[in-house]
Amino acid sequence: MVVELISVGTEILLGNIVNTNAAYLAEKCALLGCSLYHQTVVGDNEERMEEAIRQAVDRSDIVILTGGLGPTKDDLTKEVAARVFGRELYMDEHSKKRIADYFERIQSRAVTENNWKQALVPEGAIVIDNHNGTAPGLIIEDEERGKAAILIPGPPDEMKVMFEQDIAPYLNKLQPEGIYSHMVKICGIGESRAETMVADLMEGQSNPTLAPYAKIGEVHFRVTAKAKSEEEAEKLMRPMIDEMYERFGSSIYTTEESVTLEESIVELLKEKGMTLTTAESCTGGKLAGRILNVPGASEVYKEGYITYSNGSKEKILGVKKETLEQYGAVSRQTAQEMALGAADAAKADAALSVTGIAGPGGGTEEKPVGLVYIGCAVHGEVTVREYRFTGNREKNRDYAVVRALTLLREALM
Amino acid sequence: MVVELISVGTEILLGNIVNTNAAYLAEKCALLGCSLYHQTVVGDNEERMEEAIRQAVDRSDIVILTGGLGPTKDDLTKEVAARVFGRELYMDEHSKKRIADYFERIQSRAVTENNWKQALVPEGAIVIDNHNGTAPGLIIEDEERGKAAILIPGPPDEMKVMFEQDIAPYLNKLQPEGIYSHMVKICGIGESRAETMVADLMEGQSNPTLAPYAKIGEVHFRVTAKAKSEEEAEKLMRPMIDEMYERFGSSIYTTEESVTLEESIVELLKEKGMTLTTAESCTGGKLAGRILNVPGASEVYKEGYITYSNGSKEKILGVKKETLEQYGAVSRQTAQEMALGAADAAKADAALSVTGIAGPGGGTEEKPVGLVYIGCAVHGEVTVREYRFTGNREKNRDYAVVRALTLLREALM
CATH class of the missing domain: 3.90.950.20 (CinA-like)
Known part of the structure; x- marks a missing residue:
């Protein structure tokens, strides 16, 4: 299943903020076993956004859009995505009530008229509740073409909770296999030499695969396996990791991603x-x-x-x-x-x-x-x-x- | 002048590293007065990279590509960009010597055969020396179409030095009006308070403009002016900077971007x-x-x-x-x-x-x-x-x- 990411927002496009959302979503999707071939950033511009969504829907199975779901006139993601999928927007009473409740809870701000715009949803879309903000997430499916667009708000704390609670399970149901990995971390051997030492392993393998990552003064290799369970994945990765130890010996200081x-x-x-x-x-x-x-x-x-x-x-x-x-x-x-x-x-x-x-x-x-x-x-x-x-x-x-x-x-x- | 960014690298595509290069380059290009409408990330895949470059060249004046210039077989940016621009690669003796010198200097590692691949450059390209690594930067110009591709290595310390020393002046020459700026750096005052103190200056101005940047424990404000000469820009910025001193006094420790x-x-x-x-x-x-x-x-x-x-x-x-x-x-x-x-x-x-x-x-x-x-x-x-x-x-x-x-x-x- 091919997933593609589109980040919407002029502040990302102009470099005022770093696109950490894309890194987060890409890593999570890859770990769920999805293939990722493209990430795109577009500003709050209707024409270019529509073009980007059409292109993404054509070449990928699922398009995840983040940002542009806010209450202002600049926020256009939902409107443009609905048009690409040929859907009208209607006022979703459930979302409207959640927005009213949200403002009552935080009290410090009154609901302004433009906030109700966030309760407009495309016909037939799956509505995902936002536990940290007002804009709901949305999944628009085109069953005929086997395509879907997933719309998530841009603020990282809203995006992450929504992804973990609702989007990840949704994607997981569509996938037969998961992706598991180890990071073989090596110190004391240069990047080129290390890569030469395992060139055959990088070339010849498809499951697990081996890919290098250069860090300052270290070389990391990610061993990745696709399997139905973690246990099965570990079995697939074991011979590769053993072979790495055979070649690099004690220059390997860990095989765990999190260890420095x-x-x-x-x-x-x-x-x-x-x-x-x-x-x-x-x-x-x-x-x-x-x-x-x-x-x-x-x-x-x-x-x-x-x-x-x-x-x-x-x-x-x-x-x-x-x-x-x-x-x-x-x-x-x-x-x-x-x-x-x-x-x-x-x-x-x-x-x-x-x-x-x-x-x-x-x-x-x-x-x-x-x-x-x-x-x-x-x-x-x-x-x-x-x-x-x-x-x-x-x-x-x-x-x-x-x-x-x-x-x-x-x-x- | 429309500039577009393409970041090449599977590790960005899969979210293993956050794409800080794109934010850096977007911000710098915007400061130079360039327009940015698209950023794209592609992996180390020939076909998709070629498609991305062709699309970018069609819709933008300048395409900046980062990453994929390393010595391994996965590094394909140069080869693909050369093909899109219809250029053959040749061995550049100057770059070859620099690579040899680099390895002689660091001594601890021998040059491996694949390192010489980095000295191959497209015919007619401008070669930019890399002061922090081995892969040179490259500018491939298509004068007939008025297009150019700029290729920069992915490691941020190599990329940044190259951009500041050579790419920024190159881009600046192509622009009728330059963008000039000062960074008013403040310590000891919180972000919200500092922004409130100059809210009127941020709202009311168009040339120069004022924009805040939050750093860990500091607040920076960029004052930016568009002008035909640096002198003219300084004249435009002076009253704004004086006003900042009036309001923040000795909490301002510099107005120069480069001073920490x-x-x-x-x-x-x-x-x-x-x-x-x-x-x-x-x-x-x-x-x-x-x-x-x-x-x-x-x-x-x-x-x-x-x-x-x-x-x-x-x-x-x-x-x-x-x-x-x-x-x-x-x-x-x-x-x-x-x-x-x-x-x-x-x-x-x-x-x-x-x-x-x-x-x-x-x-x-x-x-x-x-x-x-x-x-x-x-x-x-x-x-x-x-x-x-x-x-x-x-x-x-x-x-x-x-x-x-x-x-x-x-x-x-």
Whole structure:
């Protein structure tokens, strides 16, 4: 079953708001096993909206329209959709009563005449109650052509409740199979190389399928199966996931969509009963900030240091003056002493240190912008790695954070 | 000039990522004075992409395509666009060299064969260098029909730099009147209140216009003028901006789009010859991370502390054991001692402290999730403010960071 999304609204068209509704609906529909080939955004313009709806109805089975169901003259979605399906509008007494009740409940505003426009519905349409607002949702079916248009209000809280309570069950009834997926998340291997390593799996498979998603410093692969039950889907996906572990080994840190790299590391530290600290120069708190995104990280992380100046590296971390003079603040040696010094100062089992030139200034020929040293000390053993990032200041710092987490994970495994 | 956007990528189509690129590009193009009537999303499918491009070229003057320029077989945007415009692809030596240089610079990864595909460009196309990645941007012009397709890589940091540096000037040249704007950025005043304060200015004006943009913890107003020259535009905008200063006073920290709150604060510290440090509990490095986003912040920021545990608050900041026992770690008193202790430890002129309950766990009836105390010490004088945020963990931490910066700014003014 092919579903197509049309988002109506000039504020989306002009970029004043980000179209999160489309992402939400697309993901939900895909998980219900629907195929999605097109999303469109049109403004509050009658002619272009009609053209978009006609085209969508021609090429897809179900068209979901969001937005343009409000009380103002600009709100035209229902009127245009009714015309495309050849239906007249009539006053729906049930919807009218709900609108009156709604305004009585919130009290703060009186019903204005244009609000009753929202109770007009196309002949033969299924009316869906709105639990968070006034405009009802509508399903207009053309049984002869096997097509339908689903109209949902644009405000996300009205849209989501309506979709979950009424639209999803409606779509589900039309579908024989559901879609299930795992996200295989990999760190420490570049995007191109990772894709090359599983090119055959991406090519050769239809159920399950494998598709890559690039994240900053990580590569994620989604394994997706179509099946009548979750159990059956898991059976279909198992051999593919096993094969991924065969090829990527411990570079895979999770197969669950919801688990982040920092969560997997905090989990690992908890399992081992270890504590962690950080000493950051160029990342300046971003690494700690990311680790402490994890609820409950306090169990493994007590304190950390932002040592931006040479003086603070000496004073807080005990980096030797001679090291700084001889090799510079951005050096393998300094990263090493920073990691050891941080572990010592915080009395932590493990420590990560980051020192580098994030840019845009500060680079030299010998030590260019993007040069970053990351140190990882675990129980007194230090590993230092050199990286050369090529982004802007922000990206270099973000990459350094992910590389530091990856290095710690390797050291802990 | 009518511009149309096509976003290419199955991950957008299926809702795995939110289409922030489209919002960014739509907003920028509208600011340049372009008309936008359609946005479309298609997946990595040759046939549907070709159909979408042909339709867009027919009905619009310029089609901007994002995504699908990567090295994999799924990346087809360039190939399909070249076909629609009747162009062959050839190996562009300049782009090839840039890709080779890129991989040499980052060293950690070898060039794989599929990377060279990114140096193939359509005959006669304008090649735009990518400063944050490997795929170049491309402009394919059909002078006879007066049409053009602009191809930009999908990763937002690559897309944005390319748009600002090369695409925006290209579009601007095609327009008779340019659009110019200032962003009046305000901190310390809530969104609703700020909008009420300038409701008359938003209603009554057509050139310049005034429109609000809500950011986390800040309110931005864009002042936009249409004019033949920048000078003329500045003259049109001046009275409006003066009026904003009249109403918001020193709550306005800049009128420049590119200046951030943290930059304005680093600038203020530099002017006063003052240094700053931070002591963070619930924000765990995010506040320092944000300040150190500013290039050259090393002049005012030497070191900072992440004191997540009670022990570290005592040890590093000298918070009294009795204070922690009597009032708790999340209290006005602890925030005060943290700020004073941090300034002392870092020998800094100013210090910010943050202690709170970010959630989801850790809340009690007396001290609920979202309760945050922020301290600001300047030359030994401390101000502490209590905040009650209502978001999730991430949002609460982000709000705390902005409130801390705002408090410091007030103290410095």
